[in-house]
Amino acid sequence: MSHIATIKTAIKDLDAVKAVCAELGLEFNEGKNICTYYASRTVPCTHTMSKPAFGRTEIGLVLQPDGSYSMVCDEMLMSRNNKETYNQKTWGQATNPLANQFGGFMQRYAVCKTEIEARKKGWMTRRTTLGTKVQVHVTGM
Amino acid sequence: MKTIIVSVENTGEVQIETTGFKGKACEAATKALETAMGVKTNSRKKPEYHAEDKPQLSTGN
Numbered sequence: 322m323s324h325i326a327t328i329k330t331a332i333k334d335l336d337a338v339k340a341v342c343a344e345l346g347l348e349f350n351e352g353k354n355i356c357t358y359y360a361s362r363t364v365p366c367t368h369t370m371s372k373p374a375f376g377r378t379e380i381g382l383v384l385q386p387d388g389s390y391s392m393v394c395d396e397m398l399m400s401r402n403n404k405e406t407y408n409q410k411t412w413g414q415a416t417n418p419l420a421n422q423f424g425g426f427m428q429r430y431a432v433c434k435t436e437i438e439a440r441k442k443g444w445m446t447r448r449t450t451l452g453t454k455v456q457v458h459v460t461g462m
Numbered sequence: 463m464k465t466i467i468v469s470v471e472n473t474g475e476v477q478i479e480t481t482g483f484k485g486k487a488c489e490a491a492t493k494a495l496e497t498a499m500g501v502k503t504n505s506r507k508k509p510e511y512h513a514e515d516k517p518q519l520s521t522g523n
Contacts, residue, residue, distance in 0.1 A: 427474025
């Protein structure tokens, strides 16, 4: 290897967000600028993501001045104990992509974004999981 | 074989490694990817990075 770079992921690409939504079974609501929290409370946002299992509660993307998006949602959706409330097969304690400050969602975003960027250049990708880490091997350059 | 390995932690932190490259070609290959992913917080060069920059010495045999 010749160099190693460490990157703090920033959500900037809505195509990658849509790819994450497809993997997680979320519906992407482009341009929906009101994010609904529990008990019909709302916060302003730029886009929302929803899932039937959430009921009316949504995840919001908020456009920042630098062109990246921050994420917002009701604390209940991020809770590590939400498996009783929501679909325990995909949103259980260990697999909730919203837990740990959206860490799982950010991981999926980074993986999907890597695959999108590689495809643009005609490169091939192979995804592997190593414990909690996901690796994308990019070849064909 | 030239390979870029993108490792993503469950916090979203990304580490991009290159293998099989010599010299600065690795940086050219990953530059767009690094920019697209977010903000670079650290970068270190491996010995191979300098491989092509050093003159080849003949043994004279």
